[in-house]
Amino acid sequence: MSYITFKEVSYRVQGKNLFQNVNLALARGSFTTLVGANGAGKTTFSKMIIGMVKPSEGTVLLDQKNVNDYKMYEIGNKVGYLFQNPNVQIFSPTVREELGFALKYKGIAETVIEAKTEKMIDRFMLRHTLETPAYHLSQGEKQRLALATILMNDPTYLVLDEPTTGLDQKRRQVLSEVLQQIHAEGIGILLISHDYAFIRKMPTDVLSIQNGGIAYETGF
Amino acid sequence: MKPVFDPRVKLLAATAVSTVGVMSTSPLLSLVNFLIGLIMCRIFNVELFKIMKKMQRFLGVCMVLIIIQSLFDRSGNAILQIGQLTILTDIGMYRGINYLFRVLIILISGMIIATSSMKATIQGFVQLGLPYEFGFMAGLGVRFLPLLTEEIRNTYVSMALRGIDVNRLSLAKRLEMIGSLFIPVVYATLLRGKALAESAQSRGFVIGGKRSTFEKLKFEKHDYVGTLAISMIFAVLLVSERLVF
Numbered sequence: 001m002s003y004i005t006f007k008e009v010s011y012r013v014q015g016k017n018l019f020q021n022v023n024l025a026l027a028r029g030s031f032t033t034l035v036g037a038n039g040a041g042k043t044t045f046s047k048m049i050i051g052m053v054k055p056s057e058g059t060v061l062l063d064q065k066n067v068n069d070y071k072m073y074e075i076g077n078k079v080g081y082l083f084q085n086p087n088v089q090i091f092s093p094t095v096r097e098e099l100g101f102a103l104k105y106k107g108i109a110e111t112v113i114e115a116k117t118e119k120m121i122d123r124f125m126l127r128h129t130l131e132t133p134a135y136h137l138s139q140g141e142k143q144r145l146a147l148a149t150i151l152m153n154d155p156t157y158l159v160l161d162e163p164t165t166g167l168d169q170k171r172r173q174v175l176s177e178v179l180q181q182i183h184a185e186g187i188g189i190l191l192i193s194h195d196y197a198f199i200r201k202m203p204t205d206v207l208s209i210q211n212g213g214i215a216y217e218t219g220f
Numbered sequence: 221m222k223p224v225f226d227p228r229v230k231l232l233a234a235t236a237v238s239t240v241g242v243m244s245t246s247p248l249l250s251l252v253n254f255l256i257g258l259i260m261c262r263i264f265n266v267e268l269f270k271i272m273k274k275m276q277r278f279l280g281v282c283m284v285l286i287i288i289q290s291l292f293d294r295s296g297n298a299i300l301q302i303g304q305l306t307i308l309t310d311i312g313m314y315r316g317i318n319y320l321f322r323v324l325i326i327l328i329s330g331m332i333i334a335t336s337s338m339k340a341t342i343q344g345f346v347q348l349g350l351p352y353e354f355g356f357m358a359g360l361g362v363r364f365l366p367l368l369t370e371e372i373r374n375t376y377v378s379m380a381l382r383g384i385d386v387n388r389l390s391l392a393k394r395l396e397m398i399g400s401l402f403i404p405v406v407y408a409t410l411l412r413g414k415a416l417a418e419s420a421q422s423r424g425f426v427i428g429g430k431r432s433t434f435e436k437l438k439f440e441k442h443d444y445v446g447t448l449a450i451s452m453i454f455a456v457l458l459v460s461e462r463l464v465f
């Protein structure tokens with residue numbers, strides 16, 4: 001069953017037709033990569049999924065309901081969104097506080113938060129950063145922290161806007177493994193990436209944006 | 221005679237109105253915020269009409285874009301129809317109005333800050349206990365506030381997406397959470413300023429070093445009153461339930 005659905009979606013910005021009558025269905029638990037040139041509209045497309053960008057025409061459904069009919073926090077409990085720039089999504093002075101941020105406000109028990117936090121720290125290789133103020137982390141560390149924070153919320157679907165930016169070869173490898181694990185756990189993924197070497201290793205469908213349309217690429 | 225306010229009070233005012241402006245999804249809240257912005261312009265001696273006149277063309281272009289944007293927005297119910305053709309929908313109009321206020325409020329914040337000299341603004345930061353370089357970066361970054369709106373929007377959406385229903389939080393928790401928003405916003409501003417400062421330095425401009433210091437700023441009674449009033453007004457606006465969350 002389709003979890004994210006685009007129905008006849010068009011989007012215009014500054015007189016340009018970025019998207020023209022796009023129809024697309026992403027199934028629950030699917031793993032899809034979106035490729036396209038700089039400025040093709042990848043970020044714009046992904047922001048339509050979380051209702052942050054509204055289509056000029058057509059509708060976007062999330063879990064069978066128009067995305068506009070949700071409150072933002074309800075969307076957040078379904079979809080984890082990693083922004084292209086991780087600086088915009090770190091709110092706490094330390095890595096531990098950042099990881100526990102949402103759960104704390106949701107009133108989850110301290111011990112549960114701690115256990116989950118420790119797991120994420122290991123999974124994303126953040127242990128050496130625990131004493132560093134979150135703002136002084138490297139780009140790659142911030143990216144990993146942001147992704148780990150999103151996963152603390154147990155989303156059904158992940159949307160990742162170029163998560164390999166700023167990662168070295170080893171971290172890319174780890175990310176690739178983590179994404180495959182996440183997928184194996186049944187969480188759906190929409191990955192935005194130019195990094196063909198990175199994509200090729202993974203069990204993902206590839207969608208490409210071209211001339212205002214979106215089509216599956218073959219030959220992967 | 222009108223009191224002259226400390227640049228730090230103006231920074232607070234500008235941050236407050238632009239934050240609410242960028243976060244609001246309700247035309248009513250945007251309107252209220254805009255009116256508060258106008259009142260601030262009076263209090264801080266912004267020569268609003270002079271500046272508006274200078275920016276006439278820019279504002280004109282903005283208006284046209286907003287009208288076009290409203291016309292093309294097809295969501296919601298039609299409120300203006302010619303035959304079968306829908307000209308304007310209610311949601312389209314709301315979004316247009318909201319967008320207009322957003323642009324205006326960012327302009328207003330810039331104008332408020334610009335009523336103090338750059339030097340005084342930097343001095344303000346220095347006296348908040350921050351190093352001169354930091355003040356310099358922030359002084360520059362703040363001038364680029366309008367460019368940062370997209371980043372600010374990303375920030376608050378990213379917080380909203382943490383999945384917390386703020387209406388179920390106590391007032392204190394709500395304020396605490398919203399307070400965390402300022403961390404990335406301030407940080408983004410500083411980063412922008414830092415990049416600019418570095419590029420200025422690479423062209424031979426020496427930051428810090430020996431330069432005649434600006435005379436010390438002092439918080440007067442009206443500055444304290446202003447700070448208190450701004451904090452209170454915006455605490456109320458920020459917890460009004462019609463925010464994006």
Ligand SMILES: Nc1ncnc2c1ncn2[C@@H]1O[C@H](COP(=O)(O)OP(=O)(O)OP(=O)(O)O)[C@@H](O)[C@H]1O
Nearest residue numbers: 013014018036037038039040041042043044045084
């Ligand atoms: N708010 C906006 N106002 C004006 N133009 C916009 C806006 N948002 C996006 N655009 C334009 O839409 C196009 C697509 O932008 P988008 O950020 O979606 O591209 P992208 O595929 O993510 O690019 P990149 O690979 O560089 O991240 C760009 O040409 C951009 O300038």
Ligand SMILES: [Mg+2]
Nearest residue numbers: 042043044084
């Ligand atoms: Mg992008």
